Amino acid sequence: MTGTPSEIQGEASRHRAAGQALAPGLYLVATPIGNLRDITLRALDVLAAADRVLAEDTRVTRRLLDAHGIRAELQPYHDHNGEKVRPGILDDLAAGGVIALVSDAGTPLVSDPGFKLAREAIARDVDVIAIPGASAVLTALSIAGLPTDCFTFAGFPPQKTGARETWLSGFADVPGSLVIYEGNSRLPASLASMLKVLGDRPAAVCRELTKLHEEARRGTLSELAAHYEEAGSPRGEIVIVVGPKQDQGWDEARIDAALGEAMTRLRVKDAASEIAAESGWSRRDVYARAQALKDAAG
The missing domain is CATH 3.30.950.10 (Tetrapyrrole methylase, C-terminal domain)
Structure with missing residues (x-):
């Protein structure tokens, strides 16, 4: 798809309005972690075409849907009501339903209550489809x-x-x-x-x-x-x-040797950052050694 951002958005809206059918299953839809424009065209298609959208907080999800002109049925699904509503959701999925699951922000199942639903859907041979996107x-x-x-x-x-x-x-x-x-x-x-x-x-x-x-x-x-x-x-x-635990093999001699090589292609600050990340040493200590090496070299 080519064109200006507004043309692409307009084409995407027309595509969603056409009501493209989705295969039955549970769709795990990643949503923005902040900026509402950080959502994929595929995610918008799924949210528009699903029978309903399960949301941690329907108010948060409604703002996202409204921003993209999507009118979808929302159902709360969170830690407090999951045990009660999950059997009905699973029955609907087993009967061929198309249900999307979103978290308030980011990718579902990452520190949110969707794991049990996805696990039980898989146990019932329901297709579980990931719609990837933003992740904190x-x-x-x-x-x-x-x-x-x-x-x-x-x-x-x-x-x-x-x-x-x-x-x-x-x-x-x-x-x-x-x-x-x-x-x-x-x-x-x-x-x-x-x-x-x-x-x-x-x-x-x-x-x-x-x-x-x-x-x-x-x-x-x-x-x-x-x-x-x-x-x-x-x-x-x-x-x-x-950062990782400091590698005990990174003694001062190894740090200095690595810095010497890195400073042939990078600025002192960037070389220090690279070697600090590789070694686990603090960036401040590595930078001090890099500056000393530079001063010694004249």
Whole structure:
């Protein structure tokens, strides 16, 4: 499909208005995590053609549908009513229904109540179809400046300090980056727990992703914990990305050798960021060594 954005949107609207039939099944539709335009044309087609749309909060989903001119039947589906309404939904799916499931933001089943519905639909031989799109996990990983080739998504930590620190200890030795959701009011306490349990690793606090005031604050866990202890809780939805455990094989000699190679093709700051991400050393310490190497070279 080619043309200006307005022409493409107009063509998509006409396509949806034609009422393209969907095969029976449960459609897991990713929705924007902030910016309402971050939704795929396929997702809009499915939401317009489904028999009904299951939503965590129908008010949130109605705003999205209204923004795209879609009039769909909405049904609440969330943690509080799931046990009660799920049997009827499954019966409708088994009878050939076309039902879409959305979360308030992002990809369904990621820290939301859709997992049980999808699992039971699969057990009944109902087709479950993913309609991919926005994901806060992947968006935060993209801008954190930390390794992305291997990562663990841990969801939300427990609220109480002791339980949170016990929970974090289970992730202390996982390879790759660690991605955690957190409520903004608990961010300072969570960062302090991460510093205590995981050590002083490089990390990023990402908030308000895709929105007007999007921010990724990067630093070591000690720097971030000190900042939010002083500044207080920020506004917005929070995703924390913590870098991998420092590879003990990265001693000073290896760091200096890697920096020497990286600085032949990158600026000092960029070389330090690259090697910090690879080694697990703090970016500040690596930058200091990179600057010393540059000064020594004249």
